[in-house]
Amino acid sequence: MREPTDFGDRDYSVAMVNVTNVCNLSCSHCFIFRDGNPNSPRDKMDDATMLHQLQVLRDRHNIKYMYFMGGEPMIRRDLVMQGTKMFEHCQIVTNGTYGIPSLPGHEVTVSLDGPEALNDPIRGKGVFQKVRAAIAERQQGDGTSVILQMVVTAKNQDGLEEFFEEVKDWPIEGVAVSPYVPQKNDDSGLDWATLEERDAVVHRLIALKEKYPDLMKANAGALRLMLSETALDYTGTDGENCPIRGQTLTLYVGDDGNFEQTFCCYGNDVDCARCGSYLLFNAAYHKQITKRGGVASRAAAGSV
Numbered sequence: 001m002r003e004p005t006d007f008g009d010r011d012y013s014v015a016m017v018n019v020t021n022v023c024n025l026s027c028s029h030c031f032i033f034r035d036g037n038p039n040s041p042r043d044k045m046d047d048a049t050m051l052h053q054l055q056v057l058r059d060r061h062n063i064k065y066m067y068f069m070g071g072e073p074m075i076r077r078d079l080v081m082q083g084t085k086m087f088e089h090c091q092i093v094t095n096g097t098y099g100i101p102s103l104p105g106h107e108v109t110v111s112l113d114g115p116e117a118l119n120d121p122i123r124g125k126g127v128f129q130k131v132r133a134a135i136a137e138r139q140q141g142d143g144t145s146v147i148l149q150m151v152v153t154a155k156n157q158d159g160l161e162e163f164f165e166e167v168k169d170w171p172i173e174g175v176a177v178s179p180y181v182p183q184k185n186d187d188s189g190l191d192w193a194t195l196e197e198r199d200a201v202v203h204r205l206i207a208l209k210e211k212y213p214d215l216m217k218a219n220a221g222a223l224r225l226m227l228s229e230t231a232l233d234y235t236g237t238d239g240e241n242c243p244i245r246g247q248t249l250t251l252y253v254g255d256d257g258n259f260e261q262t263f264c265c266y267g268n269d270v271d272c273a274r275c276g277s278y279l280l281f282n283a284a285y286h287k288q289i290t291k292r293g294g295v296a297s298r299a300a301a302g303s304v
């Protein structure tokens with residue numbers, strides 16, 4: 001059995017693994033398939049090797065939380081379901097077109113990028129209805145936390161409020177939102193021209209949190225940090241202020257069939273100064289709370 005790449009001996013409590021570079025969708029905003037990322041679509045690590053290597057890395061780095069991603073992770077369902085038994089906390093991030101896996105005690109994030117008319121041009125024709133049917137058929141009450149995730153871009157932002165209204169009665173545990181993470185010199189039209197221009201949608205996200213406090217899985221305090229007056233304090237121009245870069249072990253499968261680590265969870269080509277990752281701002285928000293003395297200061301930090 002091939003042993004995993006040597007990533008040193010430090011602890012990483014959080015890791016993400018791209019179990020496959022293959023995907024049945026080709027979403028217009030996807031960072032995985034950007035040039036410069038290890039994303040060649042042939043699977044070069046078989047199930048037994050990957051499970052063995054994940055176990056070795058778990059023990060070597062004390063990994064407690066594993067994100068299973070891709071490509072589309074459910075294309076390798078057996079591998080993923082076995083892998084989730086190996087970690088204390090797991091999250092599968094899926095496009096939902098292969099059904100919603102049952103993962104009691106853990107989280108399944110299902111990506112949808114707005115109401116049907118805005119989601120399908122991004123994720124593919126018929127995808128919204130397919131995912132809606134899969135969610136309706138899920139085993140509700142099985143202990144799996146099913147969260148929808150919408151990546152907000154300059155092109156689908158108009159559908160935010162309609163999306164929340166539409167999914168609010170679906171059998172889900174919540175809706176996560178994250179503004180787009182652009183690449184350097186991004187000319188996709190998905191990013192906003194400036195951080196100041198992005199502010200309008202951040203304010204709308206904060207308003208949605210007030211309207212749907214339980215449904216929306218985001219802290220208003222973390223969303224406020226995204227505003228242009230503070231965002232760079234938490235990203236830096238090249239990721240120098242980022243609280244998650246270097247803290248998460250990112251496991252992409254390279255051309256030689258071995259795991260390799262990327263610059264950050266979003267790959268090797270990211271414009272940190274324009275990053276919208278909710279994960280980043282939420283980590284920064286929690287760091288602030290801890291510094292200011294814990295739960296008592298949550299109100300001061302703006303949590304709702």
Ligand SMILES: C[S@@+](CC[C@H](N)C(=O)[O-])C[C@H]1O[C@@H](n2cnc3c(N)ncnc32)[C@H](O)[C@@H]1O
Pocket residue numbers: 023029030031032069070071072073093094095110111149151178179180181182
């Ligand atoms: C890369 S996908 C892989 C898993 C699966 N195929 C899916 O669609 O959920 C994981 C998540 O990253 C999000 N994502 C992709 N590109 C992004 C970007 N440039 N900025 C922010 N999030 C992005 C996707 O929308 C999805 O929710």
